[in-house]
Amino acid sequence: MSEKIPVTVLTGYLGAGKTTLLNRILTEDHGKKFAVIVNEFGETGIDGDLVVGADEEVFEMNNGCICCTVRGDLIRILDGLMKRKGKFDAIIVETTGLADPAPVAQTFFVDQDVGDATKLDAVVTVTDAKWLQDRLKDAPEAKNQIAFADVIILNKTDLVSVEGLAEVEAAIRAINPYAKLHKTTRCDLPIAELLDRNAFDLDRILDIEPDFLEAGHHHHHSDEIRSMSFTLPGDVDPDKFMPWINDISQVQGPNILRSKGILAFKDEPRRFVFQGVHMILDGDLQRDWKAGEERNSRLVFIGRDLDEAALRKGFMACAA
């Protein structure tokens, strides 16, 4: 089959600089043609690129999964775009400042036609260095967007002091220490840092080490959304782990924004890698553990109101 078209999801609170970034991507000389799905049709008009207006029509799948929300408009538009394969190399989906990125991401895992033709490359979140702290206090969407991101652009850094910047960065890291973070003034970063990230590709979930600041654990209890990671030295029993992770995903799925893991299964020479968005889990056996590589099992959760102690206990009980 032909190559799947990569899709980059662009989120960010109102005024953070999403449109600036989008214009940079579209005007920079990179030799790529994009199809762009925007929420404010008519504001971005770039010749040569295909710009489509979307309505953010979120609906719940009638399949018994309560957090299985998807974007109907996205399914419809991607279906229309796929009839014109070869006319563009990549797709960018811009969401409104108030949008929850989860239904966008879930669309790529839940809809088979979309999943067959395209692949989610990364969620890129643009944040405003000056106003982010306020938004984290009053806008749950802003927090969701950071928690969900694979790439975070901390923009307008020229508008804050050095200390101010360090505080914002710490606030971001308290929610999501795993995303790649770029500090910019006018979203001026190489486009290569945004595209072809393969952030949802199981083969690329190689490194889930958090990027804690300095000594790391400023526990900015940024309300209720936070991340946690657990390491179990040695092997895990898949007969214990699989039912446990499935149960966690079913019961706590609505609160788990994203999850990732690399596991050493007993008597299995290959690494088991998985990732999840809310209740949807995607996992597979991947490459062999290398000689000299420690067979550790690691899990990461980013979510809301998660009981860290209970999750840790549950995971540790999966030891082989």
Added chain:
Amino acid sequence: METITKPVSLREHVVPIEAGEHVVGAFWLKQTLAFALADGRVLRWRDGKTESVEANRGGLLCAVSDGERLISGGDDGRVVATSADGEPEELALDPKRRWIDAVTVSSAGSLAWNTGRSVHARDDKGKLRSIEVASTPQGLVFAPKGYRLAIAQMNGVLLWYPNTEAKPDFLDWKGSHLEVTWSPDGRFVVSAMQENALHGWRLGDKPSHMRMTGYPAKPRSLSWSHDGLWLASSGADAAIVWPFQGDGPTGKAPRECGARHAKVTRVAFHPKALVLAIGYDDGCILMVRLTDASELLVRPAQRGSGITAFAWDKLGKRLAFGAEDGAAGVLTLPGG
């Protein structure tokens, strides 16, 4: 009777046509065959000669026909009619140039289309009415008789009389409804759903539900038999044909026709006989007779050439098809 293991081939009766672009729809306009292409063109074929005209700029998303004209909607926010001859004619233009995702036409010449969540209906006298619905519809269809429009949307199907002030009826069923069809006798409305299912309603004072589930993929192509007693659907590795005699398919098993190791993408019943054309995602086309399940091969599998469009001519002597890679063709049934 002998058992035929390999389908008899009709391949030599197929004339290939190079459409060159993903075929969105195929239609017979009397003796002219018109293909709606994804790049916005309409390709006209007659007696082996082809010519193309630009109907929609940028891209063409949907197309229907009343037998005289091919009516298409596209990226450019225009609804355009293309006849067997001459230049395309613009029927409607969205000032905001939003995508036209759905268009339909009735046998009486009424037209309906959407721009975003607005649905517009224009009757045969040119009177235009519009309605706002809850989500952008992709499926629109007129009732076989009377000026009434079914609109597939999120969580159900809206039935609207555009020329009356009556509140539209809402046939509710949770989930996203993508396509909609009305049975030829007007008794049933059936939708194709995001959730890999068909959902039907038997109309009446209290519409009753009919669930038709078990598809591995979305059943997006639907076709009624000429007698209105069967509804064929895509979305599985065989064409799934539901019986609509009496009270409909509830409690009855569907027929499965033309089972292969490929997904059915298009189905089209013959206009005069219980014969079904079945197109697959691997490019194969089979013709199956419902009465004895006998199969005829129209087109062998061709990688990357999944079937996207079918059109029988009025008398059922010729079957046109189109594919995702721009291949197309016409089968002329022998001995007709």
